[in-house]
Amino acid sequence: MRFINMYLIGYFVLIIGIGLALWQSGALNSVAPMWIGIGCIIALGIGIMMAVSSGKPTGTSKV
DSSP states (O other): OOHHHHHHHHHHHHHHHHHHHHHHHTGGGGSOHHHHHHHHHHHHHHHHHHHHHHSOOOOOOOO
16 A cells, blocks of 8 residues: 555544544534534545645656
8 A cells, every 4th residue: 555545544544533532522512513514524635635745756757
């Protein structure tokens, strides 16, 4: 598995852990479900951008 895939999987595990901690502490009870969904989409986008930017560029070489 490439490094970029492992980075993205680790990021999602981190986000899920943070979400579960907020849910267990009751902090998400006062937040509307729409805002929780928007936050998840933003976190997903940031994770993908960070994973792509951390990967090594693969260029073609001219012979």
